Amino acid sequence: MPRDTRTPPLRTEGVFSVSGSTVISAPREEVWKTLLDFNSYPQWNPFTRKQLVVDSSGSPHYDPTPTEGKYLSMTVHIPPTMGTPGPFGTGSAFCEITVIDHDNYRVAWESAPTLLRPSVLLRTERWQILTEGPDGNTKYESFEVFSGPLAYLVKLFVGSGLKLGFKAFADSLKERVESLQAATSVSGL
Numbered sequence: 001m002p003r004d005t006r007t008p009p010l011r012t013e014g015v016f017s018v019s020g021s022t023v024i025s026a027p028r029e030e031v032w033k034t035l036l037d038f039n040s041y042p043q044w045n046p047f048t049r050k051q052l053v054v055d056s057s058g059s060p061h062y063d064p065t066p067t068e069g070k071y072l073s074m075t076v077h078i079p080p081t082m083g084t085p086g087p088f089g090t091g092s093a094f095c096e097i098t099v100i101d102h103d104n105y106r107v108a109w110e111s112a113p114t115l116l117r118p119s120v121l122l123r124t125e126r127w128q129i130l131t132e133g134p135d136g137n138t139k140y141e142s143f144e145v146f147s148g149p150l151a152y153l154v155k156l157f158v159g160s161g162l163k164l165g166f167k168a169f170a171d172s173l174k175e176r177v178e179s180l181q182a183a184t185s186v187s188g189l
Contacts, residue, residue, distance in 0.1 A: 009127075026177045030138075045172055047080040047169045048075075068099060080168035106128070107128050110124065121148050126144040144162075
């Protein structure tokens, strides 16, 4: 039975979880814009190389704005790389967006069940949360909880690569946002 997806799961609820975090020297609104700009991911993101808003059949959605109830088609590189991955270095995911909380700067999605992978076998839930510090910096936190019998195989075969991917995502998001902030500061002089 699905749980209330308006609140993040405990990281201990599933078989395993992966996470990544960083502090970004930029306002939360700027980090949020970059985080939700899926079209820019190929330019800076070595882990999530492609992320598209799609409909339930996997076709590109006529409105690419991330919204609750829409779906995501993702391609990831494990281990993360901006170049060509090794022979088994590309993975994919099909997820439903469950939370887009613009007021609290939170976004979440869950793996969408398919005929070949029903949710009873593998269920994932990913959250990304931005918190503003008193110094105006933004803390980025992301984690994904993997549940179901197939989660043991995911952990065994790609668990360490996923950990590297989440770290690379956080580090690259920081670099991307801070470089955009620096360019804006220079052009504003």
